Amino acid sequence: MLAKRIIPCLDVRDGKVVKGIQFRNHEIIGDIVPLAQKYAQAGADELVFYDITASADDRVVDKSWVSRIAEVIDIPFCVAGGIKTERDAKEILMMGADKISINSPALRDPDLITRLADVFGQQCIVVGIDSFYDKETGLYQVYQFTGDETRTQQTKWTTFDWIKEVQQRGAGEIVLNCMNQDGVRQGYDIEQLQKARAVCNVPLIASGGAGEISHFSDVFKQADVDGALAASVFHKGIIEMNELKQTLKSQNIEIRLC
Amino acid sequence: MSAEKATMNVIVDTGCANLSSVKFAVERLGFQVIITDDIETIKKAKKVILPGVGTAKHAMANIRAKGLVETLQNLTQPVLGFCLGMQLMCNSSLESSEGEKVECLGIIDTDIVPLNAKNNRLPHMGWNTLTSMTDHPVFNGINIGDYFYFVHSFAAPISEYTAAVCKYGSEFSAAITKNNFIGCQFHPERSSELGSKIIKNFLKLDSTEILTS
Numbered sequence: 001m002l003a004k005r006i007i008p009c010l011d012v013r014d015g016k017v018v019k020g021i022q023f024r025n026h027e028i029i030g031d032i033v034p035l036a037q038k039y040a041q042a043g044a045d046e047l048v049f050y051d052i053t054a055s056a057d058d059r060v061v062d063k064s065w066v067s068r069i070a071e072v073i074d075i076p077f078c079v080a081g082g083i084k085t086e087r088d089a090k091e092i093l094m095m096g097a098d099k100i101s102i103n104s105p106a107l108r109d110p111d112l113i114t115r116l117a118d119v120f121g122q123q124c125i126v127v128g129i130d131s132f133y134d135k136e137t138g139l140y141q142v143y144q145f146t147g148d149e150t151r152t153q154q155t156k157w158t159t160f161d162w163i164k165e166v167q168q169r170g171a172g173e174i175v176l177n178c179m180n181q182d183g184v185r186q187g188y189d190i191e192q193l194q195k196a197r198a199v200c201n202v203p204l205i206a207s208g209g210a211g212e213i214s215h216f217s218d219v220f221k222q223a224d225v226d227g228a229l230a231a232s233v234f235h236k237g238i239i240e241m242n243e244l245k246q247t248l249k250s251q252n253i254e255i256r257l258c
Numbered sequence: 259m260s261a262e263k264a265t266m267n268v269i270v271d272t273g274c275a276n277l278s279s280v281k282f283a284v285e286r287l288g289f290q291v292i293i294t295d296d297i298e299t300i301k302k303a304k305k306v307i308l309p310g311v312g313t314a315k316h317a318m319a320n321i322r323a324k325g326l327v328e329t330l331q332n333l334t335q336p337v338l339g340f341c342l343g344m345q346l347m348c349n350s351s352l353e354s355s356e357g358e359k360v361e362c363l364g365i366i367d368t369d370i371v372p373l374n375a376k377n378n379r380l381p382h383m384g385w386n387t388l389t390s391m392t393d394h395p396v397f398n399g400i401n402i403g404d405y406f407y408f409v410h411s412f413a414a415p416i417s418e419y420t421a422a423v424c425k426y427g428s429e430f431s432a433a434i435t436k437n438n439f440i441g442c443q444f445h446p447e448r449s450s451e452l453g454s455k456i457i458k459n460f461l462k463l464d465s466t467e468i469l470t471s
Binding site: 001002003004005040045046070072074075076093095096097098118120121122123124172173201202226227256 | 277278279283342378379381386407447451
């Protein structure tokens with residue numbers, strides 16, 4: 001049986017792993033390579049490295065750390081941040097990343113998804129979506145440039161329309177960042193993820209809100225996501241990987257134990 | 259230089275993207291390996307690894323452009339293919355954006371077809387278990403139920419060449435083998451310790467073990 005994936009996310013700024021609250025006020029957590037190694041050894045199923053400044057600063061991720069990670073890691077990892085062209089993607093994949101994730105550049109140029117999928121294969125093209133629930137309008141809206149609060153802006157897309165669009169264009173996986181929940185550890189946005197699941201036929205990864213073990217079991221059982229991504233609960237040692245996986249396994253969720 | 263290369267392990271430079279992760283995986287195990295598309299170096303290699311991600315069409319175009327088709331077809335030393343590298347060993351693949359059949363290396367007499375995932379989502383992406391395997395020496399120490407990392411939407415059906423089985427909606431070949439060639443649909447280089455074990459088994463393999471089987 002295909003296992004549900006537990007995916008620590010390492011937000012990277014200037015070569016350091018950082019974490020903010022609702023995409024803001026970033027604090028330094030530690031160096032990339034030892035943290036990556038620690039999570040791989042602890043039993044993470046995959047890692048995501050997200051250069052949160054890249055799109056906003058209009059520059060490509062500092063690439064040297066990608067190959068330093070690839071040297072030590074024996075689980076898959078994905079790199080996100082500022083990948084705008086086939087050439088950017090190729091460089092990062094060549095350095096050993098298994099997947100690339102695009103977010104703001106896909107919103108600016110949706111055809112980029114198709115071009116990347118054609119060259120590198122659908123399986124390594126992830127589309128990250130930053131979604132904000134507007135309580136006043138009751139709409140789920142896609143945002144871009146979320147790495148820099150001075151440039152963060154709402155797009156013309158509603159979340160579920162964009163999820164459909166990126167699949168048609170060749171996305172192999174979707175990471176849905178629920179911005180209202182990000183960093184506050186009150187649980188994944190189950191309702192939004194259920195709605196996303198209903199229109200998403202490729203692997204769907206939940207992001208934003210993990211605070212305790214029960215949040216992971218809820219999102220797997222109730223929203224049927226393929227993976228759950230989390231950052232601060234792992235970085236701050238609030239949840240221990242092995243205990244998380246043992247608990248999920250005991251609840252009959254398909255999990256790879258290490 | 260040439261004497262040194264004769265005993266080298268090589269990774270074939272298929273122009274695909276995951277070359278360095280495969281190289282790092284081999285080096286983590288303490289073995290030396292070079293990435294090359296040089297025909298003589300590949301011919302003389304002790305062991306050959308054929309990696310690959312992306313589309314068969316793109317990879318085969320690269321292999322043809324580099325003039326490597328016959329070289330790869332005629333290798334007599336142990337050859338290990340990963341993911342697309344395994345698929346390239348087959349007769350053909352239906353994986354292309356236009357949906358036409360892509361002619362592959364034709365080393366193993368089977369064809370790559372869409373994975374019949376039934377109600378499951380595609381791509382088949384993540385950690386899945388082997389449901390059976392043969393006693394091929396690369397599987398020494400690997401057990402039924404062990405997890406490996408898969409990322410694909412196309413697969414080799416179950417056939418006489420199947421060396422390991424995985425199920426996702428329906429059963430497919432998680433590994434295929436013929437003579438000195440073995441290919442894994444999963445990514446050993448990204449399958450943690452058990453994946454490393456397969457790579458290590460392959461690199462330590464006494465080539466007579468498989469050439470006579």
